[in-house]
Amino acid sequence: EDKVVQSPLSLVVHEGDTVTLNCSYEVTNFRSLLWYKQEKKAPTFLFMLTSSGIEKKSGRLSSILDKKELFSILNITATQTGDSAVYLCAVEDGNKLVFGAGTILRVKS
């Protein structure tokens, strides 16, 4: 059965800290891996990764994929309270996205 596992389940940090969120996966028909941010509403897209070893960056966020070891990480540097959210990892498997349970990040001021 396809599965996506995220760790840690939850994390509390102080503003300015750097965090690393992990996502490992086992899917039959991998096409891409996506990261989303969810703040009590619609998940909003962050990154899509298809190739190993190529880092994607957007401001303080970056992500990389390792297709050999079947995992991805999402880094957030200099965290701010506005980064508090659930971060979802999803893997594209044919017609559907297979989501992990998410990592709850809380950034304290």
Place this chain on the structure above:
Amino acid sequence: NAGVMQNPRHLVRRRGQEARLRCSPMKGHSHVYWYRQLPEEGLKFMVYLQKENIIDESGMPKERFSAEFPKEGPSILRIQQVVRGDSAAYFCASSAFGSNTEAFFGQGTRLTVV
């Protein structure tokens, strides 16, 4: 260009009633995906529809659940004879070209069965 619109945002139903969840895709989008998010779990794929066709319903429970996306109007996810275990957030996403990686999510409908 309005985003993906779901309504209602919150729905309370008694056990045994029917729940109808609506999803209006973004303008120009003809592909719709429904996902269910149980408390403290990730989103689980339910069904993928294109106008007037169900493309993939491999994630739909076999009984009580149905979905449609008519030629005109929103996509509807229908749950008959709801049970407490149906309480969840139901998200819809739409895309223009059938790529779920380019899909935009709606705000979700939170269904509570009492």
